[in-house]
Amino acid sequence: MLPIESIYPLLISELHCQSKVLLQAPPGAGKSTWLPLKLIRDGHFKRIIMLEPRRLAARNIAQFLATQQQEPVGQSVGLRIRNDVKVSNYTKLEIVTEGMLTRLIQTDPELTGVDLIIFDEFHERSLAADTALALALETQMALREDLKILVMSATLDTQRYQQFLGGPVVSCEGRSFPIDTVYEPLHDESKWLDAIAGLVVKALKEQHGSALVFLPGQREIHRVAQMLSAYKLSDTEIVTLFGDQDKHTQQAAIAPAKAGLRKVVLTTNVAETSLTIEGIRIVVDSGKRRAAQFNLRTGVTELSTVSISRSSAIQRAGRAGRIEPGVVYRLGSHEQFERRDSHDTPEVLSSDIASLLLEAKIWGTELIELPLLDQPSHGQIEQATQLLEMLEILDKNGKLTPLGNKVHSFGTEPRLAHMLIKAQALEAKLSGITTLACYFIALLESRVTSSPELRVALLNQLERPHHTFTVQLNQWLKRLKLAKPLTLATEHLSIIVALAFPDRLAKRRGQGFILANGAGVNSHDSHWLSDDYIAISALGGHKGQRIFSATDLSIKQLNDVLPYLFTHYSICEFDDKKGRFLHEDRTAIGELIIDAVPSSKEIDITTRTQAWLALIEKHGFVLFTQYDDVKPFLNRLSLASRFYPSEFNNLDELALFKEINKWLAPFLHDVKQLTQLKKLDLKSALISCLDWQQQQLLEQILPTRIQVPSGSNVKITYQLEGPAKVSVRMQEVYGLTETPKLCRGQLPLLMELLSPARRPLQLTQDLAHFWKNSYKEVQKEMKGRYPKHFWPDDPATSQATNKVKSRM
Template sequence: MTNLSFDRYLHTLPIGEVAPSVNDALRDHSAVVVTAPPGAGKSTLLPLTLYQGQAKADEKVVLLEPRRVAARQIAERMAEMTHTAVGDLIGYRVRFESKVSTHTRIEVLTEGVLTRMMVDDPTLDSISTIIFDEFHERSIITDAALALVRETQRTIRPDLKIVVMSATIDTSAICHALNAPLVESRGRMFDVEVVYGNDISAYQCAEEVAATVCQAWRDTDGSILAFLPGEVEIGKCCEMLAGSFTSDTVLYPLYGRLSPSEQRAAIAPPRSGERKIVLATPIAETSITIEGVTVVVDSGLCRRMVYDECNALEHLETVRISMDMAQQRTGRAGRVSAGRCYRLWSKAAEARLEACRTPEIMTADLTALALDIAAWGGTAMEQMPWMTPPPANHIRRAEELLRSLGAIDHRGRITTHGEALSKLPCHPRIAQMLVKANSNALKALATDIAALLEERDPLSNDNDADLNRRVIELREARRRRALGRWKRIALIAEQYRRMVRVGEDNQASSAYDTGMLVAVAYPERIAKADPDGTYRMANGEHVALDTNDSLHGYPLLAVAAVGRKIFLASPVDEATVDPLASDYDRIAWDDALGRVTATRERRIGSILLSAKPLEAVPHDKAVAIVAQTLKREGRSLLNLSDGFQQLQRRIATCASWHAELALPDVSTDGLLQKTEEWLPMYVGRSVNATELKKIDMAAVLWEQLSYEQQQAVEQLAPSHIVVPTGSRIRVDYREGADAPVLSVRLQECFGMTDTPCVDNGSRPVLMELLSPGFKPVQLTKDLRSFWNNAYFEVRKELKRRYPKHHWPDNPLEAEAVRGVKRKPNNKGGA
């Protein structure tokens, strides 16, 4: 074990008091949770003590940091503490930058670097301890890295140690999840006076921060750290503050897109007699030490990436910070002496702040994470040991996108193409573009597009969505070596060129090549112009394009950035996107033709590229389409005759009388919902409107009953009753009626003494007695009473209206007749 000379820091930094306890805890546990306030030295001293305390000198201690700026500064600080050079014993690796060697034993990494290391070396054999610093930030990469490390520890590396550190953290929850003890360092924090202001909006942010910084500069001594949500606000605030201070005050911006040298200048200690004012994004909340700061100005705002479920896109939102973030920021003023924090919100507003920030994994795009896990070993995302499980629908969308890119197969396993994508340290969409570029010219173009898409659009205010204009201006600025606002984009493009081993290209490129590269990266955002001037994307979303935009009028666009309108896009031709399309046989019912028609469509998602009719439709598919159509339109397409409806009512009536028969639902809607079950038995080879009208729907209905149920219905609810003339008179089972109705001419009932009954003789029918002209003359459930009483009054009227008919004095003994007058016999009299 190398004897590191950092002993004096064990006595000067508060974390030194508990460092031995952390090493002791790790001897008995696989994980430990450490909390310490800002400035305690946990990010620098603790990795050194853990390395010195481990058993094997050739194993590494890895410290994970959420941000590149912090990773660099911490590595440089540890090297300074141990009197070594960065890249020797202590090194760092961040995206596009690495300072390590074969001698490096303590590595400071950003979390994304670790996940890619684990793809190449799933066992992490050379690593003894992994430290997760600033865990409270709960970035998606932090959560993913911890889940992967825990799974590795559980399955193949039980000796691997995990340390989770933060200044503010829910220790009970994480200790429970990791089955880990807690080691706390009280630190040495000085009192910070909190001054509240008025609530501000995002639009007021730069102006209010500038005003408060000026007030703080007048009212206090020492350096000032101001928190703003983003680079744009920092730029505006810098402009407002320019020339506001004496020459001993220096103004520095601090955000992620600055060069390493600019970031070092912002965080360096102030010179003797100098006051610093640092305008920073949340990058300065934790880990980074800015010496001499005793005053904090907190806008109370931050940027958050939000995932929109409706269109599977992400966008940045300016939102209120949570209370734990506010406490982190306030603590920056109390690291070296008593300080002051100006909070640009009221106490009432503070009561409404969320206690803790929402883990990013709950709202972020999971595509890159899903690819990393597939490349690592293919464990289903739902089964990973998450601190906070990601939403299932977000997982589904990420996996759908990876399948559309060809990165995973239908089982979720990584493909050869997916392995190529996973090796590139960028979003799978950007990796797709770089991998699909099959010539040096296209590779160079892809690197320029990747840089333009990853960085803030320099022409966002120009109301022009043409991505090619950006490519042209970038290349022209590079050719003239006058980069200006293109400097950061040019740097990212250069890093991508090194990655794919291609030279700089400043020649004119084809707009359609740009469109092709964007299309392979964003296949669901290929957009086709609609007649109304809007564009319909392959994912089904409708988006607008300014009518005066140079892209307006192109029939097809490949869209790279979009909200409610298109922000960045390029024209693309149909031949280029055709390999992304698929053929679909659209088989549907045509109301106008009254039959099933079939068309072979070539589509990219919701976008129709071409269509041609198919001559023949497979019979089974035609029947299936008709079955679905009948569910919606069956009442108009089928012959729902009176006989069908009568049978419906018979069965329904019988069901209401005898639940024990368990008769099926015979409603029209119920029958139409089961078309797949009965339709194939009632149609021939030809399935059209004419044939559908020929289907005997009463027979269909009857077949829904078992043989036993049919027999029961026939017995309990007969369809007809025979009257004395021998006529079979239909029984009308009316919906909602108390009894079935038998409508029969009165003359056919002569000699019938009692009311007919159904339901095994337990329910008399309601007899509707009719005149010879089939007009109702009497309703009765008691036929005998009618003959004895009401008949004689009815007879008077009937004899007057129908004199040729026979109206006997004694209907109980008269012969029933169907027709006109018959001569009376001796029975019954005239």
């Protein structure tokens, strides 16, 4: 009996009563196989869609369930993945992956006929899964109250997910078979890869059965396979399993070991979830994965090897207990394991979100309005918006363009869809450019290349194509109904790159290049050494600044074919170094200045004012010579905004700076020289932000001076954090029984009591307490040091003075 069977009645009850349910069940419990099959057999739902985050798992689950039904895939159990759709009118359970569910919802927002969506292995938090869940929740809230959503995983952050979804949690304890854990401490963390092969051999000697070895990527897989071959394991077959393999190779890897042999499967995260490999009872976990981190500056996703989270480690271990009791060998100590993060960072926080932003626009909403478990950062949204504008998907107002709708309907990554659609439109003018685009995509997707120069790499594939490249190419040629060419129109290559990667058009700057998105990258060691402009298709390495693949770029050709990439504008700015205004007419591609000539127009007041404001925004208020004198006033405004937001809204320094164009611009109209600007009466400009009532209120609640019992008006020093402060000679506050209050008692006042020589004697915020307690010690010392001054026994009731005793 599978563990999931014990909670099945409760789960059914919750699904009928609640619109959203969370299911937490360990690996091997049967949630991905037994449960969906039981649901359709019992007829609780007419049609179910189950989202699987990985194609290999989706394909195998669909095949397994169809076999259980004694049917081919496409009957009661269907499959919908990229380039492989098998569904029919008889389909009751449809296994989908990647962006397929998102596309289904965008095409039919009501999800006609579907009454349950299952999100399997949701802990992986792929961008596609987060997007699909957000749209499914929108559909449920606005269009389909009867639609049910079931979110499943072995390692959910339960409390947080439950709070987000607002549904009950159904938990399934225990697993099908127990799993023992063995930790293998490392003496040198940097040599972890060298230790893997030995750990695999150790596990094979200590245990029976086959082994699944988790590694970060293909490079490590091939390295370990090579090291294992040196051990001459005669009774063991070494196979590899990763996402880029064709499905036949993958099926062979997960098939049972041949009679009389054991199998060692070297794999990536592709086998971490929802996948049963027959005969596996040993897991060897490197504790590493390849993580994608999006570089906002360069617009490049960089891959790095990092430690997996505890939840991922639990998922990996679960592969060992699917068929019989198993054991997991973890590289590293138990202490190291406990120090890992509880969950991996979701893709929505570490990826290029251009596709997510496009989905939101197609859905008819803003990204921040979508019900996402984690909202991407402002920087991510800004970068994605700029990219979609360069791809003509959004206009300058952030609105979806007609081309944007075409790009979305094309059904592939926005960059590539834009390139293919535009290439087809240019075909009549630039013969062969569409076929060239197919070759370019095949090169990107197959990741086989022989040269950093794109032209050379493509011609090599034309003459001696790699098998993986051919598979990708044939799919694209078939889709666009094109024949294989005898030659390639590589003269259009830079246009192709510009259509897909307009943000990576680059101009030489010093020893490197600057990209159209403003980021700097390094020169290549051996290519494009004399080119002023290049079009880059692949970047990476340290800080995303290494050029992996590019080609030379003709600006004239680009302007002739893709004029929309060029902007023409005038600038007027003050050049700090030259001490004068720079007034130019410019032609640019993003941040790349292609051409600049002196402007024929005169600098009018508005233009000059905006230039001054830009200079102030660059340097801040410290640009003004009066700043130190004005700083106390700025502090008072900030405090007033904090304590009285309704009366002094947006008058703190940061808010004032954001609104500088409104209140400072009128004071700049007659400023023509930098010296004039620096001497500007900044305080008068700031006071103009306050009406008469605000000015009066400011003086009441936060006065610049306070009168003490001696009659002196003492200056108050305000700070943004902590109390206000006054420094006053002690004799001048005799008779004051409690500390004065500022801001109607909301702001504490710190009194620094001074000696007759104005040296600090005491700091206090409770004057009454000081008079009763610490004052006696001060009096004793001061009487001896300053005998001519008045040191009464009861200062709280004595007369204040600023004179010596003889003149009182």
